Amino acid sequence: MARSAIQFQRGLSLAEFQRLYGTEEQCQAALEKARWPDGFRCPRCGGHEHGVVHGRRLKRYQCRSCGHQATLTAGTIMQATKLPLTTWFQAFYLIGQAKTGISSLELSRHLGVKYDTAWLLHNKILRAMSEREDAYVLRGKIQMDDAYLGGERTGGKVGRGSENKIPIVAAVSLNEAGHPIHAKITPVIGLRDLGGLQP
Ligand SMILES: [Zn+2]
Structure with a gap:
């Protein structure tokens, strides 16, 4: 599967971040664009034609060729998450913008989630960032x-x-x-x- 990355412009202000990614719909749209920049692509058969099934939380994309259903978060670090996408995006933003790092405790305060939840988010995001770093260095x-x-x-x-x-x-x-x-x-x-x- 192609690597998808959510990247914010350097120095994005908190106000601007909230304007761009303050709602679930905005985060879904950004994630969709990052995963499928040329439109939906079925992870199973590569087909483009799809319908949308509205589930309890995230909408599902159903492939018209093979019937496979994909969610936006399947195969990402957000897979099967119970947290709103806005919380994940805020965590991406806070971790990405912190020049000298941020503690899980600070993250839990900013996001308004329990420490354990913040710790898990923090570790998943840092690991994903280091994997990207590894992938980057192996090129060229x-x-x-x-x-x-x-x-x-x-x-x-x-x-x-x-x-x-x-x-x-x-x-x-x-x-x-x-x-x-x-x-x-x-x-x-x-x-x-x-x-x-x-x-
Ligand atoms: Zn398919």
């Missing part, structure tokens, strides 16, 4: 290298075997001119994790 021309962070303590072993150092993999994607455009640093358990990437 990539340079990878192993490196170590830390290990400044004296008396320990030096280099690869040092017990104080955390092995990391640094991956950098390059543009046409060979300039780095995106970097990602991932801690690894051991250098064997690098597998065939070692020279």
Whole structure:
């Protein structure tokens, strides 16, 4: 399935956010556009022709070719959610705009939901963001290298075997001119994790 992403313009004000995504209908329309930018596409057979069935909460799209019913949230992190889409969108906005991060507690206060609910939302959204990050970094021309962070303590072993150092993999994607455009640093358990990437 194609990856769908809800992205807000950088620096979108809260007032503007509320104007654009303040209602369930607006959020549904935005989600529909993100999932099917060229119109409905059946996840099972790829058909375009569809009817709409109005369910208790979200409307269902029924494929005219194979009869498959799809909801807007099926296959997304919002699948089977009991929360309104507006709550999810507010969480996307708050997490996306927080420059230094936001705690689950703050999120629960802003969204008016229980801490447990906010914690779950927070974790699902952060995981989805990091998966997108992974997908991004794997595109284009990539340079990878192993490196170590830390290990400044004296008396320990030096280099690869040092017990104080955390092995990391640094991956950098390059543009046409060979300039780095995106970097990602991932801690690894051991250098064997690098597998065939070692020279
Ligand atoms: Zn179908």
